Amino acid sequence: MAQLSEQQKKTVLITGCSDGGLGAALAVAYHKVGYRVFATARNPSKMGVLKAMGIESLTLDVLSEESISTCVSEVTKLTGGTLNVLLNNAGAQYNMPISDLSISEAKKIFDLNVWSCIATIQAFIPLLMRAKDGAMVVNHTSAGSVAGLPFQAAYNASKAALAMFSDILRLELQAFNIRVVDLKTGGVKSNILANLVHKDLPSDSIYAIAGDDADKMLSGEKLRALEGTYVEADSWAKGVVKDLTKSKPPHQIWRGGSAWLVWLSTFLPIGMFDGELKRVTGLDAVICKINEARGNGAAL
Template sequence: MQGDYQVISTLLPLENPDHLEARGIHVVRTDVTKDVSVKELKDFLQKFTGGRLDILINNAGICYTMPATDTEIPNVEKMFAVNVFGPMRVVRFLHLMLIEAKGVVVNIGSIGGICPFVYGSSYNASKAALHHYGNTLRVEMRPFGVRVVNVISGEVSTNILKSDHGRSLPQGKWSSTADPAPMGHTDTRAESVFYPLNEEFQKHVHRTPNAITPNQYAEGVVKEIVKRAPAAWFWFGASSTSIRMVDVFLPRTTWDWLFGRMFNLRKLADGLPSQIKL
C-alpha cells in the first residue's frame, strides 16, 4: 500500500522485481506488445481490484538513437510497438475499469516529442504520436469522467539510454549512389553522411544527462495526477520549462540554430567528399 493506493507494476519476465516488492508494490509480468499478455494483466486486475482502476500510467518505453538518414526501420518498428502501440493496447483492454473508477490515464511523453532533438527523429516521432493519441483520448474519455494527462518529460536519470550504448554510425565507402543494406543488416556499403561527427555521436550515446532523479520525477508526477483537475499537458523534468518557452514563443527555426550549435552540425558541410556534394 502506497498512501491510499495499491500500486501494481508491470515488468518483463527477465527484469528483477526486488526493488519494487521491497516497497510493497505488486508485480505482474507483462509484455505490452502482446495482446495475450495484456489480457492476462486485465484478468489479474479484475480479481485484485474488483474491476476498478484509478490510475493507469503508460510508462513502458525504449529509445533508438540514429540520424534520420541512417534509420533502420525494424528498430523503429520495435520502438513504436512499445512506445505507441503498447499504451494503445493497454487502454483498449483496461478502459472499462478506468470508466468504472472515473480514473486517470497518464501517458509518459517527452520533450523529444516537442523539439527536433538531433539523432532522435524516430524516438521523437514515437513520443509525438503518443502525445497526440493522448490528446484525442482525453477528448473521447471526458464524457465518461476519465481524465487523461500527457506528461511532457524532461531528462530523467533512468537506464533507458543504455540500450544505445555501442551503437555506431554506418561506416563504409563514400558513394552518392550506394544503396543502404537490406533492413536488419549492418550497412557496410554506404557511409553515413553524418560520419564526420562519429566521435561526437559516440559521446552523445554514452552521455550522462544533467537530469533529475527517478524519485524526484515520480514525486512530481504523482503530485500532479492525483489532483481533482490535473493538467492536460504536464511539463516536468530537466529542461522541460526552457523547451516549452522556446516552443511557445520563438520561431520553429530557432531549433535549427540551437541544435546546430549544440551538435556542431556545421562540421558536416566540410565533411562530405566532393563527389557527393550536390
C-alpha cells in the first residue's frame, strides 16, 4: 500500500509540546496514526525528542500575537493553507488560596489558559475552514474544570472558562463544519507538577496557623502522593487520539486517572464530593489544624 505524501496526510497543530509534557505525548500519538504533526512550543529547543522522531516543530508563543501570526503563515506555506486539527494544550498552574490570591498572577494564568487559546483559534479559523471534509478544534481543559480543588481556584476557574468557551464555540462553528472537543484530563504522569512554581503563603495568611500542611497543598506534594493512580502519558495520549480520530468524536473526552470519578461527581448532589476533594488535596489536614488552634484559643 502506497504511503501518503506529507501534502496528503491530515494535519494537526498542537501547542505546548515541550518534551515530557502532555502536548508531546499527543504529538507522538498523532504521528503514530499517520497525521502530519506540527508540534509547537515557545522554546523549540525543548522539543528535541519530537524532532528526533521526525515530527515537524515550529516556534509558537501563544501569548504573542506576532508569534501566532508568524506560525499561521508558516503552516499556510507548509500545507497550502489548510489545517485539520488545532489542539490547544499550552497552559500553566498556580496554587494559592483565594484569600491570598495575587490578582496579577491569576490574570497571567487566565491569559495563558484562556485568552491565548481564543487568540490562537481566531488566527487559525481560516485554515480550519479550508480543510477538506471538515476540521476540529480541541481545547485541553481538565477534570478540574468541574471539580473545585482547594488552593487551585485560578487554575480550575481558567479551565472552567475555557470549557464554557468550548461549549459555545461548538455551536458557533457548526455551520463551518468545524467540530469542537473539550478534552477533560484526569491524573496523567507528566512534568506538570515538576514544573509547578511553588509560592509560599503570605505571612499574614489566614492559613498560616496550619503551617506545613498548607505548604504541602501549595507545593503539590499531596497530589504527587497520588501519582501511583495516574496513567502513563503515552497510554493516555493513545486513547485520546483514538477518540479524536473517530468519524464522530464525542464533544467531551474524559481520560486519565480518576477522570471517571470526577465525571460521576457531576451527577451527584452539591457537596457530596467535597469530602473526597478535601482528602486528595490535603485540605482536611489544614482544617484539622485550624480547628485545633481554635480549640486552644489561638488568635487567627
